[in-house]
Amino acid sequence: MLDFRSDTVTRPDEAMREAAHDAEVGDDVYREDPTVNELEARAADVVETDAALYVPTGTMGNQIAARTHTERGQEALVECESHVYKWELGGFAQHAGLQTRPLDGDDRGVLAPEQVHDGYVEEDGHRPGTGLLCLENTHNSKGGTAIAPGAIAAAAEAAHEHGVPVHLDGARLFNAAAALDVPATDLVDPVDSVMFCLSKGLGAPVGSVLAGPESFIEDARRVRKLLGGGMRQAGVVAAPGLLALENRDRLHEDHANARRLAGGLAEYDALTVQEPETNIVLVETPDPAEAFVEALEGEGVLASPFGDRQVRFCTHLDVDGEAVDAAVDAVGRVV
Numbered sequence: 001m002l003d004f005r006s007d008t009v010t011r012p013d014e015a016m017r018e019a020a021h022d023a024e025v026g027d028d029v030y031r032e033d034p035t036v037n038e039l040e041a042r043a044a045d046v047v048e049t050d051a052a053l054y055v056p057t058g059t060m061g062n063q064i065a066a067r068t069h070t071e072r073g074q075e076a077l078v079e080c081e082s083h084v085y086k087w088e089l090g091g092f093a094q095h096a097g098l099q100t101r102p103l104d105g106d107d108r109g110v111l112a113p114e115q116v117h118d119g120y121v122e123e124d125g126h127r128p129g130t131g132l133l134c135l136e137n138t139h140n141s142k143g144g145t146a147i148a149p150g151a152i153a154a155a156a157e158a159a160h161e162h163g164v165p166v167h168l169d170g171a172r173l174f175n176a177a178a179a180l181d182v183p184a185t186d187l188v189d190p191v192d193s194v195m196f197c198l199s200k201g202l203g204a205p206v207g208s209v210l211a212g213p214e215s216f217i218e219d220a221r222r223v224r225k226l227l228g229g230g231m232r233q234a235g236v237v238a239a240p241g242l243l244a245l246e247n248r249d250r251l252h253e254d255h256a257n258a259r260r261l262a263g264g265l266a267e268y269d270a271l272t273v274q275e276p277e278t279n280i281v282l283v284e285t286p287d288p289a290e291a292f293v294e295a296l297e298g299e300g301v302l303a304s305p306f307g308d309r310q311v312r313f314c315t316h317l318d319v320d321g322e323a324v325d326a327a328v329d330a331v332g333r334v335v
Contacts, residue, residue: 002323002330003302004261007172007200007254007279007316016204016240025235028054029225035235039242043209046245047173047194048185051217053210054238055229058171061195061210063091064223065167066132068216069193072097074131077119077159079105081141083169084134095227099128109139110151116158133159136169137187138176143312144258144280146179153190165192171208175201175278178251192216201251201279203317204244206237247317254279257315257324264328265313268335281313282306292334299330 003009012020026032036054044052055061062084066076076092078085080102084092092098103115116133123129135155137147156166168188170176173196177184188194193212198204210220224230231237258276265283266273272284285292289305296303296311306312315324 001300001302002319002327004313004315004319004327005302005304006314010200010203010316010318012203012205012240016243019239019243020236023235023239025233027232028234029230029232033233033235033238035242036238039238040209042242042245044211046184046248047188047196047211049188049194049211050214051212053217053220053224054234054241055195055208055210055224056206056231058169058195058197058208059088059091060224060227060229061208062088062134062167062169063095063227064210064220064229065193065195065212066092066098066134067096067223068220069165069167070096070098070131073099073128075099075101075121075128076132076134077101077103077116077130077164078134079103079109079111079136079139081105081109081139082134082136083140083171084136086141098131101130107142108145108147109136109142110147111135111155113154113158116155117161120159120162120164130162130164133164133166134169135166135191136171138172138179138278138280140171140280143274143282144172144175144276144278146176146277147187148180149182149186149190152187156190167191168194170194170196172197172200172278174248175251175255178248179255179278184248198241198244201254201316202244202247204237204241207241250317251279254315254317257319257321258313260321261313261315261324261327264325265331268332270335271331279315281315283311283313285309285311295334296330299333301327301330
């Protein structure tokens with residue numbers, strides 16, 4: 001079965017399994033796990049922040065950031081199709097007591113500075129006040145669009161003019177950096193905190209990283225404990241994460257395979273294919289997406305329904321060019 005549902009389905013390679021087996025461990029809640037400590041230091045170095053925190057999932061990292069940056073009852077400005085708004089179970093409300101104010105970004109998920117200014121609410125006797133701006137890069141729902149450093153910086157600057165901190169949901173941060181051919185630090189420098197996943201395109205079995213200033217990470221560590229993310233001998237899962245960080249340099253291969261997949265699918269007149277910027281290919285189908293995906297599974301290929309008539313394919317390190325070609329042929333049989 002060829003699995004294009006998500007880049008989260010990647011499996012650890014033998015080197016990662018050996019690293020997990022041989023990892024030095026300790027109790028991370030006591031900060032005594034040397035492998036976790038090494039991962040956090042290395043991750044902070046990669047994005048050039050003061051500190052970093054290893055968390056079980058990207059969703060938890062985003063929720064920790066929201067809780068740490070804000071006071072209960074404040075508003076968070078979010079893009080209306082962002083992951084934190086659509087796919088995290090209303091966590092900003094449940095965990096941080098935040099009211100979300102969704103803003104309609106452009107067709108790539110970019111928020112303009114004017115939208116941030118217009119969405120900002122000053123605290124007074126009747127209104128809660130804006131406490132956070134959350135951006136996303138790459139933007140999942142828009143098809144893995146890579147948002148340029150200038151667009152991130154412009155939105156962040158608008159928020160900072162009002163004294164509002166900015167968190168970047170960078171689950172696929174390094175995909176954006178690879179697509180734009182810029183250092184990841186160019187995308188992180190304008191914001192106050194960033195979360196990035198190790199368990200997507202980088203191939204680790206578990207884990208994400210929340211990075212930012214040292215004082216922010218100290219506060220975030222307490223929130224991680226509150227949310228049940230205080231792990232013990234976590235070195236066995238952090239060790240593959242160290243290797244995953246080195247996979248940043250191969251993400252262009254996934255992007256090339258996504259373009260190869262999109263090109264093949266575009267040959268079928270019945271389909272409308274969005275040109276991919278990174279490793280996500282969105283396809284408009286003539287039939288309901290659920291039926292299309294079910295039929296495709298019968299041909300040995302897994303994909304994800306992403307709307308009433310939209311299907312998402314995601315390339316990753318476990319699918320090569322041969323798998324892409326096989327998927328194109330399978331779609332042809334379904335069509």
